[in-house]
Amino acid sequence: MANGPDESGDTARVVRRHRASTRVWHWLNVVAVFTLLMSGLTIFNAHPRLYWGQYGANPDYAWLQIGARGGEGYLRVGSLRLHTTGVLGVWEKDGITWSRAFPHWMTLPSNYSLAAGRKYHFLGAWLLGIAGALYLLWSLANRHVSRDLWPRRAELSPRHLWQDIKDHARLRLPKGEAAARYNTLQKLAYMGVLFVLLPLIVLTGLTMSPTMDAGWPWLLDLFGGRQSARSIHFIAAMLIVLFIFVHLAMVVIAGPVNEIRSMITGRFRLPAEDKR
């Protein structure tokens, strides 16, 4: 077991690791983000092309496109074309071949319905937006951000950062008391999601709204047009997917039972210090 050291006879110390607000927000986000990602892919499937600028449709140049040609699926980014038959563009479900960008197992609903996809996407968006705004305010007020997430000056020194990167690369994770705090890369990752990716994805989402563009025209100027906002929205979503993969990998490496329990009950068993 990954949390084996606890079973080596050391008396493991159990600490309160995560606040209730963090735990509640985390699991709300699991629901909201998966709903948003999967329904977002359904919406993308309606027009699997991305553009830069104010406008963009089939006659215009798409910088990213997922499609099918001659029965072969492809993903094209700029002039780079990857064959993706089976996963993107062309795939099978129950022995039937479909020519559609993202496959049924990635989308919500699993059958193609733009109307239903939009419906779920906006449900997820309200959940993400309201919970995220409340969490952000609450975490500023209870000083979660300033105490736990904001990197100290010393932590940002190139030396310290390089050490942190080396430790991560060797999967040498903090033990003992240090495990009860976020390390620098963790802080930067969470700060990046909380203060950059989530606001970016909400604002680019709003920039796609014709009503919001009329009321808040600065949105269009901020992102360089509605189609640019749509592209940035998609890129931000992919970065969130990347964050989730790294996050889950770290949970598995650090000891999934202890980590998941700490996010449910708040109680976290400190990994014992190395005595050798």
Added chain:
Amino acid sequence: MIVGRRKLIAGLGAGLALGGCQKILETGPVDDLASGLDLFTRDAQRLVTPRSALAREYTRAEMGPDFRANGNRTVDSPAYRAHLADGFANWRMTVAGMVANPLNLSIADLQGMPARTQITRHDCVEGWSAIGEWTGTPIKLLLDMAGVAKGARYILLRCADRFGDVPYYETIDLIDAYHPQTILAWRMNGAPLPERHGAPLRLRVERQLGYKHAKFVTGIEVIADFREIAGGKGGYWEDRAGYQWWAGI
């Protein structure tokens, strides 16, 4: 690294939870909440934006070379062919329903009224956008001319085009109907409105998505309620595929 038993169970649990997602979303209360959310979103967005905020107007230099046509590109009837052949000289559009003075107007009548020209962005529900220049008659002028009765809440756009046997139609509320950029367009990009874009008349309602922009318009009906009309959801795509009545984001 050896995957522990508990880890494996956790993984399987996560997989099952994801598979159950769609089932949960399709259950009564969650689906009801999600289905009514378009009006909540509309009200929230109207709360934080001025009611008469104008959609961005672009310059001709910002237009793309080709404006994608969508939906029905023609009306498949001999009558429409005849109208097309004589330049819509005999096309009539009506303003009826809850009005004091019903109107019956030709394209020339509309063109004789004050017109508005705007270069705006058309956003399809699918995700693409195109910029075009539109000239047409503000709906507000038509409604003022006809005199809207108390209790009216929506306008219904009747259209000549059909999907199979089903005629296209759309409804918008009076806030959007009276908006200065809401026009019945009869010119596009400096030329008479092309057939594929809904000649001779199409609605422009710039703060909603493309499927609200009814083409081949034959009449406006002022109504209090759309639940008894056609499929009862207030528009062709709303009836047929469950698209949101308020076409926003």
